[in-house]
Amino acid sequence: MAEQKSEKHNCLLPLSRIKTIMKSSPDVTHVAQESLFVITKATELFVQDLAKTIHKKSGSGKSVSYKDLSTLVDEEENMQFLQDIIPKKILAKDYLDKQNNTESDDDIVMLD
Structure with missing residues (x-):
């Protein structure tokens, strides 16, 4: 005991x-x-x-730094389960640009 x-x-x-x-x-x-x-x-x-x-x-x-941690999580396969908790930091402007590009790609209709 x-x-x-x-x-x-x-x-x-x-x-x-x-x-x-x-x-x-x-x-x-x-x-x-x-x-x-x-x-x-x-x-x-x-x-x-x-x-x-x-x-x-x-x-x-x-x-x-946080950047060191997020880079390790992103690069190491055995740490990728932490990606949702420790994401890479991006600027809000870059995120919004990425969202706008994704939305515009969804609007494109392919005609044969």
């Missing part, structure tokens, strides 16, 4: 927040303490690995 308590204090992320996120799924009714700990540690390790990878690829010294 003492080992389990020391494991809880070994987490950097708050267990209560992770549990809240897990329980926000309609499929989850109960979260066992063991699974909560494992999910929390896995999340911590993922975030640490992500930060180290971005830092290596950015080569900018002490800091990492």
Whole structure:
């Protein structure tokens, strides 16, 4: 039992927040303490690995920018599941131009 308590204090992320996120799924009714700990540690390790990878690829010294993160997510196949959460930034003008071009392409009717 003492080992389990020391494991809880070994987490950097708050267990209560992770549990809240897990329980926000309609499929989850109960979260066992063991699974909560494992999910929390896995999340911590993922975030640490992500930060180290971005830092290596950015080569900018002490800091990492959002652009570095979004570029990594866009280029790395195993990170593409994050594209909806971490999209590349674009200017509003560029987005509107892209939308207008898409709409004008939809208006074109091909006649044979």
